[in-house]
Amino acid sequence: MKVSVILLENVKGIGKKDEIVMVKDGYANNFLFPQKKAVAATNENLNKLRQKNDKKVNDSRKELEASNKLKEEINNKKIVLEVKAGDNGKVFGSIGPKEIIEAIKKQLNIKLDKKLLTSDARIKDLGTHNLVIKLHKEVEANLIIDVKGL
Known part of the structure; x- marks a missing residue:
């Protein structure tokens, strides 16, 4: 059975940081979660990721505006x-x-x-x-x- 996880860092062969990927539940429970390389893709964690990405986009836009000024x-x-x-x-x-x-x-x-x-x-x-x-x-x-x- 596969589960959806949010990667907290780059994992070779799986994906990059902040990506949502599907992995086998054994791999997630025995490796990714204990090593703090991923968290479960729950609604709460997905909302946190969305807020983090929105903040990145907003900061990047502000930086661009400041550079243009x-x-x-x-x-x-x-x-x-x-x-x-x-x-x-x-x-x-x-x-x-x-x-x-x-x-x-x-x-x-x-x-x-x-x-x-x-x-x-x-x-x-x-x-x-x-x-x-x-x-x-x-x-x-x-x-x-x-x-x-x-």
Whole structure:
């Protein structure tokens, strides 16, 4: 006889976390339930799962809205960085994510996490540079960085 269970974690060969699957009752009673890998798919547990999924969707929507709002504040804005540079227009060292984030905070009054910048966000030349900031998996902002020599 088979029973319906809600998986609490990924179980190889059975399914992924939060999935509702049918398994043999012996497997459920002797392995999944004692190991806390699943719970019975009762009305109460199904309602909890539904609420959890609704919360995930709602949180994801709020995060997307916040990212879009931040994009409007950042997109196509210009920040100016003044650094020491050689006669050939090359910057001494390079300007990395940390320096860019600090400049955004000072000039635009927006606090960002440096993880949002791409790992290749290093500037080594004077001039104007475009930088893409990934605010969300669906939202990217474009920032213009003007690097001037001292």
